Amino acid sequence: MLFSKITIAAFIATVNAAPPVHLGLRNVTTASERLGLQWLGGNSSLPKILVLYTGGTIAGGSIYGALDDTQYGQLQITGEQIIARNPYLANHTQLAVSNWTSEDFSTGTDDGLVMNMTRFAHDALCSQDSDIDGAIYTHGTNSLEETAFLLDLLVNCGKPIVGVGAMRPWTHLSFDGDANFFQGVMLAANPDSRNRGVMVAFNNRIIPGFWVTKLHSTNPNAFGPTALGDLGAFVNNMPYFYNTPSQPIAKHEFDLQTVSNDPSFPALPKVDILYAARGFDGKLVLDAQSNGARGVVIAGTGNGGIPSGEDEIASALEKGLQVVVGTRSPFGPSTPSRRPTFAKSGFIHVIQSRIMLQLAIASGFDMNQTIALFEGGLRKAILQPWSPET
Structure with missing residues (x-):
């Protein structure tokens, strides 16, 4: 599903509307129903993790063969296809994909698209009817850090949001995206991830979203913090934290509604x-x-x-x-x-x-x-x- 300006405007109008929403004759009781999310996985008792899919290298493939990791992008897979690549996900979580790709915009180039995704994530995770435990977002690594920082300052109800991506296309002989995606989902589903702000799961590392930056243009170990250090690591693909939750002193939690009242809306x-x-x-x-x-x-x-x-x-x-x-x-x-x-x-x-x-x-x-x-x-x-x- 491609999000156009009309679709996004309709979403914002829906979010801001006061009357209750109805499906048929029954009142909607959860954010999942209200937002039309379809959960993948057969065990309804498992944590619900929202996948904000924006594409990126993790979804890109190359027509030039398994050795190419610089000229890819001709082939694309969906968020659902990324999930289907790893059958272990269904043993631990329920997943629903929200598609934020567009023919006209990219989360790597357009503030308005990223802000509308942020508004959607805030509504899904922080509304009173939310039944969602956490979220991950797939992203191109060139601007993954920018979206992490933005989400960290605007979505602050304690539920984890995890950024994931890849440095190699899925056609590569050593694709890193499957592991990063799985570990990101496990991080978002872990109760110990609450109240830590946005995090990035990359190359077996748990990096704080407030401090994360891309330090290498092509190496799979591309990301690191400019201050503080890693929050933890993945052992057997499961998250292990070094410390109890804390927040950066320099962090300021902005009010999303106030920001959205600026004339630059829906952008910044x-x-x-x-x-x-x-x-x-x-x-x-x-x-x-x-x-x-x-x-x-x-x-x-x-x-x-x-x-x-x-x-x-x-x-x-x-x-x-x-x-x-x-x-x-x-x-x-x-x-x-x-x-x-x-x-x-x-x-x-x-x-x-x-x-x-x-x-x-x-x-x-x-x-x-x-x-x-x-x-x-x-x-x-x-x-x-x-x-x-x-």
Whole structure:
């Protein structure tokens, strides 16, 4: 099933409607019925795990043979076909597929599609009539981390959501997607996964969705955290956690309805990422603003330095642009300034910083509130308090 703009709009209208929904003469009593989910598996006592299917390498095959892992994509399998590849899944869970592929959009390129999938996931997992225990989403690995971070900030009712993907196509002689998918389902179905936020199951590792990033372009061990470390590992394909549940100090739980009230609906405010180096041209910031950006994230040098362009940045700030400066380094913080005019991202990676800034702008934050959002916890720790009045 392909989701068009009309289909998505109809879904949003359904979610926001107040009257009860009816199937025939009987009141709908569960989210599964209301959302039309069809559960695969014969044991109704097993955990129900929603599969948000967006395609990606895990669903892609190659016409060039079993050795190709760079030129694939000509062949595709569905979410149901991925499930059918592993008969062990039915011994542990019930699965229902919600298809978020489209001929016109991709979750790797379109904020609106990802946001509507997020709204669907929130409704399925967090509504009062929810009978669903957790969810996984299949995703292309190029932007899997972005969707993980977005879901982590917007879907927070304790139920696990797990991102899965593959680095090799299913036609490859050593396809990694089957194991990642199975382990992701087992992670989402495990009661110990509750209240840990979004997680990513990849290459026998359990990685926090808040900190995850893609560290290698082709290696099957492609993902890792920019801070904290792994949450656990898979042993005999079952999850083992190193610690009890906790949440990142830097995490802010945004209200999905408030975000959806922004004029950018169904997408998010336009925020661009710029990369700083010697001779950085501050006019790029003004160009982004004139092209419709409401915010800019700069991947700064070192701990958040900007080599040049301060005057142009100041001019853009005066015109209402919001600016966050991170670090182009893969690890370490972008540290606060004594007297900030824009936000420094702390330990949050520039890619994740873009999403947090989008959500902050959509939530009505001004520049000072955005500074407090990104810097508050780190400033407290390093004894550098700040407020707009100081």
